Amino acid sequence: MPLLARSVLTPLHIDVRRGAVADLATILADGRISAGGDVAVVVGPGQGERIAELIRPTLGSADVFTVAGGTLQAADDLEGKLRARSYDAVVGIGGGKTIDVAKYSATRRGLPMVSVATSLANDGIASPVASLITDGLKGSYGVHIPIAVIVDLDFVESGPERHNRAGIGDVVSNISALADWELARVVRGEPVDGLAASLARAGAEALINHPGDMGDDAFVTVLAEALISSGLAMAICGTSRPSSGGCHEIMHAVDALFPGTASHGELAGLGALFCTWLRGDTYRFGQMVSCLARHKLPVTPADVGLTDEQFVDAVIFAPRTRPDRYTILEHLALSPSDVRARLADYAGAIHDRLG
Template sequence: MPLLARTVNTPLAIEVRRGAIAELGPLLADRRISAGGDVALVVGPGQGERIADLCRPGLGRADLFPVTGGTLDAAHDLGDQLRARSYDAVVGIGGGKTIDTAKYAASRYAVPMVTVATSLANDGIASPVASLEHQGRKGSYGVHIPIAVVVDLDFVEDGPDAQTRAGVGDAVSNLNAVADWELAHRVRGEPLDGLAVTLARTGAEALLNHPGGIADDDFLTVLAEALILGGLAMAVCGSSRPASGGCHEISHALDELAPGTASHGAQVGLGALVCTYLRGERSRFAQLARCLHRHGLPRTAAELGVDDDLLAEALVRAPQTRPDRYTILEHLDLDRVAAGTRLADYADALAAVAV
């Protein structure tokens, strides 16, 4: 009987702990990513250069490349600069915009990329997707997954709490994305990747039921691992399906209707809660509602910073943002009146959840 298996690309190293950045040089050497420190250090505004200084003792031949903006143009400019010499790896140090810029530039010129995350705002730290702005709109671009992922909890702790809370929203929204994928499998026969589902759901479940908060190292480690698993789930199946469902469609619609209102993580967390209610999953709805409340994430339109009418409009517009994706929103095909009615019922159900 033949033994059938598939090859899955994963990072060579994943480090989530305090003090990880100062030991980046030895890590890259031990994993045979860069023995001599011939790397391009890509840093964002703010504390990027200070972090790069921590790395330099172990990366004596590194070059520093400051970037700003998180745009496609910035990524192309960075890629052009990387052609000046041969690098063992591109090391993106900072938050999501910096890391996505580095991921795109490294992929464009086939250079291995190392993520050094200083915040846990989203699953981009390990995903095969770079989210970059171009001509006033944000687009998603396929890239290689990082060859290594480093998260230094010292810097996560020192960063804004709002970013970490956003990461919680992004991570637990995977539960909704998986449920929407399963719905598409049942209704339309869409292929379902069990390994991708397992990775995405396992990390989100661990976070959903964790009793700690963003001040606890144990909780931050679980959050980092959940975001990394979400990124790997996308790499496994070659799609954002296990991490993007109706929750992300709602977020995209909110970005169009009220740009800059809230973080991506806050929007997808609320979107996941609304979609979970619309699917009639009452037990999961209560679990998710309590989790969002525990971590200070919005559960209503007012808490997000918009009014009920705008949120209802976002529900109607959401399917147009991803025409190729089937979620509970496409399944119900709500018009404006039906969306308003469902959201009123949602508010009643939310008020009944004990926190």
């Protein structure tokens, strides 16, 4: 008999709304995650500590651990602390670095993990991937998808606006990543998971066509749900392919060559825009330029403090960050002089559209 369906790992609970954090104890109990609140709460140096104090009265049995840096060493140290006693789950509260440390440590300990996002900077809030720094370089590690994902719009609103806007760039980059995946299918016969692709594409399309901004709850909800959809897409196919192509290769290259330049989402959006230009897709290029510029996200190397020559170096280095991945960058195999010429044309196209 043919297989007529497949099982897909997804969070048991997803909640995007104002006031969601106050219901954390109820969510843990109702979801059979932790009836008595015996959880390890992992917070970062920002809003996480404030949220931990908010939930402490209803989670009296919880232990709170503070982490910083988003490094593999921080995750290993946390894993050691989780061995002190038995926990029902790990609750990561904060931005992407804190959540990635919590995801990795929980996976190593074999514990379910609850993601409580206080910012919308990237799709790590619900993905089966933890991005951690080791020896100065950021690496991606496979982890279990969070058992619950909570986004409280009150805390998102009070966080740094630039961090939240960066998530727009990460979602928009799905469009370029999916084009790269399709290119790999055509050229190398790489299989494309249609369900994963449709989830990643739907979130990006909803966001790129939404007229709202970060001051609009409806828009922020779409952004949060699009980031969650990206994470689910990766979990469905077991790879970051639906959300990571040449765009993220450029992002990782900039991180490696010029650390501290800009955030994950800002660089992913810029990388996606340049890859779309290389692909010759003028329709998508126009859509993406308009969206990124409207949301005050970078569209040129200068917008993130890079010279043209530094950006050329990053594009040349980019394929080395993901040796197994086939994208428009590997397909074109541009020389430094080729990239300089394409970048000059790209700058002209940006100027024509934005003035």
